[in-house]
Amino acid sequence: MYTSHEDIGYDFEDGPKDKKTLKPHPNIDGGWAWMMVLSSFFVHILIMGSQMALGVLNVEWLEEFHQSRGLTAWVSSLSMGITLIVGPFIGLFINTCGCRQTAIIGGLVNSLGWVLSAYAANVHYLFITFGVAAGLGSGMAYLPAVVMVGRYFQKRRALAQGLSTTGTGFGTFLMTVLLKYLCAEYGWRNAMLIQGAVSLNLCVCGALMRPLSPGKTPNDPGEKDLRVLPAHSTESVKSNGQHGRTEEKDGGPGNEETLCDLQAQECPDQAGHMKNMCALRILKTVSWLTMRVRKGFEDWYSGYFGTASLFTNRMFVAFIFWALFAYSSFVIPFIHLPEIVNLYNLSEQNDVFPLTSIIAIVHIFGKVILGVIADLPCISVWNVFLLANFTLVLSIFILPLMHTYAGLAVICALIGFSSGYFSLMPVVTEDLVGIEHLANAYGIIICANGISALLGPPFAGWIYDITQKYDFSFYICGLLYMIGILFLLIQPCIRIIEQSRRKYMDGAHV
DSSP states (O other): GGGGGGTTTTOSSTTTTSSSSSOOOOTTTTTTTTHHHHHHEEEEEEIIIITTTTHHHHHHHHHOOOOOOOHHHHHHHHHHHHHTHHHHHHHHHHHHHOOOHHHHHHHHHHHHHHHTTTSSSSSSHHHIIIIIIIIHHHHHHHHHHHHHHHHHOOOHHHHHHHHHHHHHHHHHHHHHHHHHHHHHHHOOHHHHHHHHHHHTTTHHHTTTTOOOOOOOOOTTTHHHHHHHHHHHHHHHHTTTTOOOOOOOOOHHHHHHHHHHHHHHOOHHHHHHHHHHHHHHHHHHHHHHHHHHHHHHHHHHHHHHHHHHGGGGOOOHHHHHHHHHHHHHHHHHHHHHHHHHHHHHTTTTHHHHSSSSHHHHHHHHHHHHHHHHTTTTTTTTTHHHHHHEEEEEEHHHHHHHGGGGGGHHHHHHHHHHHHHHGGGGGGHOOOOOOHHHGGGHHHHHHHHHHHHHHHHHHHEEEEEEEHHHOOOHHHHHHHHHHHHHHHHHHHHHHHHHHHHHHHHHHHHOOO
16 A cells, blocks of 8 residues: 555665665675565554554544544544654654664654553543654654665565555554454553554564665775774774773773773873863764764755755646545545444444455555556556546445445445555656656655545544534545546646647747
């Protein structure tokens, strides 16, 4: 489902000096690269799978806090929306700290958000702890997982990204079953505590994101100098001291502090000298961090705000407009289907096999099958993309008309299969903006998807509070979705007309 996000981080690097094309490396397209796929797969399970299963908790929150459906739905939509909206800004952390550190911090923040949410006294408390905190942590862990797969793969990038993103479908199925079991056995508060502990595995996934070292041999003089540079820079400052040889032998920060204490006892002059040396080391470290943060910010700013030319592309602007409505039509069923099932008295059948799990499982096959069809030389990617969109819109319009479990299951299967077009979005976007603008364009598309996920579920809940039906929510969202698709269809026609007019004017001048 989130294959549309996979290429956003190709230009992100762990350090400001890494902005160059990767040289041949034994781990490219093999070796540790497949550990990146495994790590990203579990990140998709823990983050995207959990978010798509929030409909289970949404029902519990409605019963616990007795708030309107529109207000309660903001909790889930905030978490999903912030995860996507902060995507471009997480690039600043990646450029400054690296993918591994960013993902580990994100795992800790996400886990903290789940744990604090277990003590919520009202829905507004959940807005901060779960919507903002857990959502921010999810964004910090998710984007590095996508970026690292892109770094480690060149020839097999599409295959690797496809395998890693299938974790979303598997995660939705697994997390839905897990949360339903935990809520039934231990209550929703204890379920969130347990889920918070499970989310700590994001830190393990982050630890697996080993930075890709330059393709140099161990005997390369440049790499050798790089390895000894920290110790050499420290000892060069101390070369005038009497205990320089002892420090070189010990060679560690802990031994250095012990040596400072011994010297302070033996020689007051040496203690003063070592204090100056320690102060100099701190100053050099602060200066290095400042330069790295500044360079990372400059790269991030130029990458996302230096692309005004993207907005002169009217087809891309129409694509953004489409993204604002398309994603909400996919998210709303995940959040509100459990409640719809209760309203239709289909809870027993849904407990056997949840409708959201049907969407998730079929979605996996949809991404693979649509990707294979789009790769056929005789078929246009745009045709497959638009046909899948029309199928999804049609499913959204038909969904309110189904009041039996079998009918809803068929429509959910159609929604899951047709939404597999998300795997085609990298190719479609590259066709619109070119390969040089692909990374920055995806950052903008992520924000559009995040806004859609943020506003869609609360809007559907608000419509229910007014009409006491979910039918109008699906009709309105489907109508807006159709308008977005029409924008995609109209723009090529306008471009063809303009090209024809331009050729006509050029011929008239001749």
